[in-house]
Amino acid sequence: MSDTNTKENCYRITIEELQPLSSNPKTIQFEFQDRENLFNIIDNLKKTSDLEATQATRLGASLRLLGPILMANRKHPLFIDFMPHFKTFMLSLKNTVKKSQINK
Numbered sequence: 001m002s003d004t005n006t007k008e009n010c011y012r013i014t015i016e017e018l019q020p021l022s023s024n025p026k027t028i029q030f031e032f033q034d035r036e037n038l039f040n041i042i043d044n045l046k047k048t049s050d051l052e053a054t055q056a057t058r059l060g061a062s063l064r065l066l067g068p069i070l071m072a073n074r075k076h077p078l079f080i081d082f083m084p085h086f087k088t089f090m091l092s093l094k095n096t097v098k099k100s101q102i103n104k
Contacts, residue, residue, distance in 0.1 A: 008033035013061070038064050048100035049093075063090075 010033050017025040042060035046053050067090070074083045 008035060009037055011038055013065075032065070034064050034068065036064060044097055044101075048097045063093075 010031065012029065012031045014027065014029045016027045038061065041064060042057050045051065045056035045060045049056050049059070051059065067086075070079050070083060070086055073079055
């Protein structure tokens, strides 16, 4: 990544095609920066969400990939109807995590 900001966390995501088995599986790789620590988010979701570890990992990663795009483009026609629902979901998720951490 060329623009390195010390306040940002930098990540690389790699997705490899496992099925169907082929001699030339497809792979996608990209890098992104995020103000949030993705590993902390995933760990918190594993501890507090009552989801299986794999599901918590997928949820944490997908939210940190989708959320900033939604926020930056909240008035874009693709996202305008979804934005209120995403906001409600995120508030509920954050409250669930906080309550779970308090009750431990």
